[in-house]
Amino acid sequence: MAGYFEEMGWRELDEGEQPDHLLHMARFLMDFGMYEDNFTGEWPRLPPPAAKEAVKNLNEIVIDNDTTNCPICLKAFNSGDKATKMPCNHVFHPACILTWLxxxxxxxxxxxxxxxxxxxxxxxxxxKKRAVQRKEDIDTLHNSMFS
Ligand SMILES: [Zn+2]
Ligand SMILES: [Zn+2]
Structure with a gap:
């Protein structure tokens, strides 16, 4: 058997070792959240940067009171400071949130x-949305059967 592998320029796998391409495939599927059995509902890494377009469209506001702090650098805003407002209404120094996003x-x-x-x-x-939807469907079904 070893002769065959050598002829093909391959190396026999050590015990417990998986062929690289399978490993690659599994990682690929997991990264894309499509590996159903292993789908934990969580992105395995820090989510990627915000889309340039979305960042460009953020609202710029002028601070009219100085009671808030920028959640990133924790410095207080001064009245009249320019700030960037996220769609969730949280407000940051433009430089802070741009670096973050x-x-x-x-x-x-x-x-x-x-x-x-x-x-x-x-x-x-x-x-992830589909997974939540599936769970809701199951809950609905469960409730309609048992209530
Ligand atoms: Zn800041
Ligand atoms: Zn927010």
Whole structure:
């Protein structure tokens, strides 16, 4: 058997070792949240950066009172400061939130998510929604059977 593998330029797998391409495939599926059995409902990494378009469309406001702090740098705003407002109504220094959204797409305060340019992550979010929907369907069915 070893002769055959050597001839093909392959190496026999050590015990317990998986062929690389299978490993790659499994990781790919897990990354995309489509590996049903292992679907935990959580993205395995920090979500990807916010879509450039979504960041560009954030509202800029002028602070008219100085009672709030920027949740990222924790410095108080001064009256008249320019600030960026997320759709969840949380307000940040433009420089703070731009740096943040360049790394991940969600509000650091409440985790409100902006859209991303990452196809894999968007597919994951859809799958997550479907998983929630499935659970709701099962609950509805359960309730209609047992109530
Ligand atoms: Zn700040
Ligand atoms: Zn928020």
């Amino acid at each position: 360049d790394k991940t797409n969600s509000c650091p305060f409440c985790r409100y998510e902006l859209p991303t340019d990452n196809e894999g992550y968007e597919a994951f979010k859809k799958e």
